[in-house]
Amino acid sequence: MAEEDTRFRFRIVPFVIVVVLAFAVPNLGAIAAIYASRFFHTPSPTGPTLGWLFSQHGFQLVIALFFIAILKRFQPFDAGLRLPRGKTYLLPAILWGLFFGVLMTTVDYAPDLLARRPMNLGFPATQANMIGWSIFEGLYVGPTEEIPFRSLLVGYLIAAMPGKFRLGRFDMSWAGVIVAALFALLHAASFFTRPSLAAAGQQAYAFALGVLYAYWFEKSKSVVAPIVGHNVSDLTEYAICFGLIALWH
Numbered sequence: 001m002a003e004e005d006t007r008f009r010f011r012i013v014p015f016v017i018v019v020v021l022a023f024a025v026p027n028l029g030a031i032a033a034i035y036a037s038r039f040f041h042t043p044s045p046t047g048p049t050l051g052w053l054f055s056q057h058g059f060q061l062v063i064a065l066f067f068i069a070i071l072k073r074f075q076p077f078d079a080g081l082r083l084p085r086g087k088t089y090l091l092p093a094i095l096w097g098l099f100f101g102v103l104m105t106t107v108d109y110a111p112d113l114l115a116r117r118p119m120n121l122g123f124p125a126t127q128a129n130m131i132g133w134s135i136f137e138g139l140y141v142g143p144t145e146e147i148p149f150r151s152l153l154v155g156y157l158i159a160a161m162p163g164k165f166r167l168g169r170f171d172m173s174w175a176g177v178i179v180a181a182l183f184a185l186l187h188a189a190s191f192f193t194r195p196s197l198a199a200a201g202q203q204a205y206a207f208a209l210g211v212l213y214a215y216w217f218e219k220s221k222s223v224v225a226p227i228v229g230h231n232v233s234d235l236t237e238y239a240i241c242f243g244l245i246a247l248w249h
Contacts, residue, residue: 008163008174014075015161015178018153021067022182025148029060049123050132057144064148068155077159079151084222093216093229100209100229101236107201108194109241118245121238125245134242138235142227149210150217150226153179158218176214183210209233 030045033055037044043051068079084090105113112119123129157175164171184207190199213226 006162006164006166006171008165009161011161013160014157017071017160018157018179019182022149022153022179022186025063025067025152026056026060026186028063029056029058032059032063050129050136053136054140057140061144061147064152068152071152071156075156075160077155078221079147079155080217080221080223081147081151082222084220084224087220088222089216089220089225090228093225094232096212097229097232098236100205100233101240104202104205104233104237105240107205108198108237110198111195113244116248118248119241121241121245125242130242133238134235137238138231141234142229142231143223146213146217146223146226146230149179149183150213151223153182154214154217172211172215172218176218177211180207180210180214183207 033042033052034045036042036055036059037047043055045052068081071077072079109119118125121133123133154173154176157178158173161175163174165174165177184203187202187206188199190202193199194202209230213229216225216229217223
């Protein structure tokens with residue numbers, strides 16, 4: 001049996017499509033949410049932050065599903081919109097999610113942790129806010145970000161621009177690494193809102209998480225593990241922050 005050809009071949013058109021969609025899908029979601037706020041009185045960008053994020057992420061998900069359907073007409077690919085068929089990677093997703101939740105808290109709020117002072121989350125730590133943000137980070141953000149990035153972008157790029165990255169016994173498609181870099185780049189706005197060291201740390205852990213999510217997606221043939229890992233890491237960070245704010249007030 002001939003050995004599988006895993007050499008990476010750069011193709012400009014699929015690469016450009018993925019770069020454009022990585023930036024377009026979130027922004028189209030925001031534009032759709034703005035129009036919805038005008039005509040249907042849904043949350044607006046000038047209103048409560050959490051309501052706006054629910055709206056923008058919801059439209060982002062719908063737009064991603066639309067592009068999955070469109071791109072499949074030109075390049076058949078597996079978007080992983082199913083339960084895992086074999087190894088689920090759910091336990092690694094939970095354990096790595098907990099680890100990265102702690103790491104993210106440390107990177108994002110190191111000065112507050114060292115000074116033992118309540119961190120500023122950008123909203124009052126009321127019971128309603130804690131419940132709302134826990135639902136958003138623990139249930140909603142996973143599918144509304146992982147389906148656009150892993151199902152749409154990684155799924156399409158694996159088919160359109162195949163090739164494996166190997167490091168010892170570890171291997172995955174270059175598509176996952178490329179999309180992880182774009183995923184991190186979309187967090188670059190933190191350089192304007194956070195200290196440079198914290199912003200650089202955010203880029204690093206966003207890239208590492210993007211690689212992990214793509215690896216689980218590729219190996220399980222499902223977007224479930226990336227969704228679970230994403231939800232667990234984000235919820236862990238917020239839970240730690242809520243607990244410390246209550247402790248240090």
